[in-house]
Amino acid sequence: MTDPFAVMNAIGLVGFAFVGAAKAVEERYDVFGVTVVGVMTALGGGTTRDLLLNRVPNSLQSPGEVALSLLGVTAAVLFVHFLDDGHQHPVVLTADAIGLAAFTTTGALLGHQAGLPVFAVVALATVNAAGGGAISDLLLGRTPFILREDFYASCAVIGGLAFWALAQLGAAAGAASAGCALAVLLARGLGIGRG
Template sequence: MLSDVVAAVPVRPFAVMNAVGLVAFALVGATKAIREEFDLFGVTVVGLATAFAGGATRDVLVGRVPLVLRSFGEISLALLGVALAVCAHIVLDAADEHPATLVADAIGLAAFTTAGAIVATNVGVSGFGVVAVATINAVGGGALADLLLGRQPFVLFDDFYASCAVLGGVAYWLAASIGGSPGPAAALCASVTVCTRLLAVSLDWHLPTAQRLGRHWRRR
């Protein structure tokens, strides 16, 4: 699986993006758990779940032993994110809303979407499957973390966040379908995801609710 990704993309930039994402995701998850006054074990679990649950779900869906159980490096990065969250809690009010965290999180979102799209394509699923696995890889960790915290997953209502992963997954699938080689498709997927996410944060994009659509419709 790692070799799927390694074979498909220029390794250096992807590895950097993936590493940034692991630290950022673990930091964001651990910060949420700290706010709920979980103990250090709970904070670590929620941080690791945010960083790894998406990728582990991807691997289970395609029938493989999760990559994270077979490697040491990724864990160290996520534990670094948890440690940063605990340290930051002492000096900062909301480390997970710091601009640097938002940018790092967007980079991670792009890396995880791309990894999901590559693995899914190699397994030979449908176009919907590629987009679904890419999105689950990208936002599954954050969704599980919110469930562990006893909340509705923020990706379902809060923000233009999972939609960026969907757009990235669609871009990968389109590029791969028209016969593109995996490298450019991966670059396109990552670019679409990270750009739409940064735009969404800057311009405060939101998707409409059915209630708003209903009001629009009735007003006409």
């Protein structure tokens, strides 16, 4: 529990896998399809980020990330029928928002460490945070909700800009990361509140 981002990342993996699997359950996919959609929702953004950064994806090297994704899938299969309107439940929205903040921060941090310009920092933050949801919508034959919902991917753009601005002002990586995550949570909270 000494690394706040590992904790946020873990909550986000479980939350993203839950949301993706819940959507696949709604579409009456079989167990294999639900698992694939849930795992791709959790790992797809980070995998795309690593492809863009020309690295072997972390998701292929980290059994822990896969295990957390499968935990989220299992939770969705077991509990989604008990929730009214599954993927809009406050618990799910909260876990999803924490994941959005964690994945935005990781993407911005890796882009910054690779010495890339501001567009790349924001793009990697956004791809990392919203890519998994876009992939799962494509797999389900839907147009990506991130392009239609006003305040979702925009929160990742705001977070990426916050990271870049703080780093330009001389903030250390840890401080820029904290500012980025807080900006995403604030923006997303306001977006959900306005509904």
